[in-house]
Amino acid sequence: MWKDLLRLTRLPNLFTAVADIFAGHFIATRLAESTNTWTHASDNVLSHLILLSLASGCLYAAGAALNDLVDLAHDRRHNPKRPLPAGRVQPIHAAILIGVLFVAGLLLAQLVSMGATINALAIILLIVAYDGYSKRLAKIGPINMALVRAFNVLLGMQILPTTAITFPQYLVPPAIMFVYIAILTFISLSEEVSPRIKSTVKYLVIGIVFVDAAMLTAYGLFLPSCLTLLLVIPPVALSRRFYIS
Numbered sequence: 001m002w003k004d005l006l007r008l009t010r011l012p013n014l015f016t017a018v019a020d021i022f023a024g025h026f027i028a029t030r031l032a033e034s035t036n037t038w039t040h041a042s043d044n045v046l047s048h049l050i051l052l053s054l055a056s057g058c059l060y061a062a063g064a065a066l067n068d069l070v071d072l073a074h075d076r077r078h079n080p081k082r083p084l085p086a087g088r089v090q091p092i093h094a095a096i097l098i099g100v101l102f103v104a105g106l107l108l109a110q111l112v113s114m115g116a117t118i119n120a121l122a123i124i125l126l127i128v129a130y131d132g133y134s135k136r137l138a139k140i141g142p143i144n145m146a147l148v149r150a151f152n153v154l155l156g157m158q159i160l161p162t163t164a165i166t167f168p169q170y171l172v173p174p175a176i177m178f179v180y181i182a183i184l185t186f187i188s189l190s191e192e193v194s195p196r197i198k199s200t201v202k203y204l205v206i207g208i209v210f211v212d213a214a215m216l217t218a219y220g221l222f223l224p225s226c227l228t229l230l231l232v233i234p235p236v237a238l239s240r241r242f243y244i245s
Contacts (some may be wrong), residue, residue, distance in 0.1 A: 003241075004083035005097060008068050009061035012235040016208040017060035017152055018053045019231045020177065023212035024156020025049050026224040027173050032160055048112045048159050055108035055120055056152055062101035063127035063148070069094045070131045109155070116158035123151050142185035149181040149208075150174035173215050180211050206235050 029045070068075065068084050069091060076085040083089040102124055109120035126148045134144040153174040160170075188201045209232045216225035 001089065001093075004088045005065075005093070007083050008065040008089060008094060008097070009101075010064035011061075012238040013064070013205055014057050014060050015231045015234045016205060017056045019209040019212040019228050020149060020152040021049070021053045021056045021156035022224060022228045022231070023173055023177075023215050024153040025052065025159060026216055026221050027219050028157035028160050028170060030219050030221060031167075031169055045159060049156075051108050051111050052116060052155055052158065055105045055112075055116070056155055058101045058105035058108065059120060059123050059127065059152075062098045062105065062124075063131065065094055065098050065101070066127065066131045067135075069098065109158075113158055116155060119151060119155045119158055123148060123155065126151065138186075138189060141189070142182045145185040146178040146180075146182035150178040153177050153212075176215060177208075177211065180208070184208075202239075206232060209235075 025048075068082060072084050072091065075082050080086060084091065084094060105124070106117060106120050109116040126144060130141065130144040130148060134140045151174070157170060184201065184204045184207075187197060187204065190197045209228060213225045213228045216222075216228060
């Protein structure tokens with residue numbers, strides 16, 4: 001059962017969410033130092049990075065599980081081998097897992113700042129809107145999902161005061177991620193009718209890590225970029241055991 005619960009959370013892809021946090025965190029720090037928009041360095045930067053990474057992972061996992069719970073009727077017809085339609089995980093257990101993960105994400109964000117808590121709440125609302133409604137809409141769905149990921153990058157920036165993040169230069173990395181995810185989500189709309197597209201989407205999801213690393217490199221953050229690229233290893237290593245077709 002535990003293995004199937006982890007499958008529901010799309011465990012291999014969870015590390016792509018952490019990559020967003022790395023990108024947001026290190027880029028925000030670099031911009032703050034170069035523009036003097038934040039002069040009070042925190043003694044808790046590392047702990048905040050860890051907390052925000054865990055919060056992001058919880059929110060991503062909850063969203064992935066919620067997606068399968070909402071799609072249960074559809075999957076009974078089209079994807080009967082998945083954990084929920086196959087009966088290996090009961091809907092009530094999935095619902096409890098989703099609730100626990102959402103609450104955990106909020107609590108972890110709250111340990112960082114009120115801004116991080118509000119950001120995490122916005123991500124939850126966007127996830128629920130996507131899974132519950134907009135993913136069925138070809139025009140709105142990609143925008144909704146792109147906003148989820150853009151806000152995830154912003155979550156990594158929450159080591160800074162909220163007033164600093166409102167500067168235009170801080171919005172460039174989330175905007176880049178927004179465009180990438182909007183395109184990826186639009187492509188994924190056809191994955192059920194084309195096995196080739198399904199395979200392409202799988203690699204494009206892992207490609208999120210490379211987008212984050214590329215943004216870090218563009219800001220001259222070479223060591224953080226290399227650290228972020230290491231997050232490609234877990235998805236590749238875990239994909240065979242936990243990938244859901």
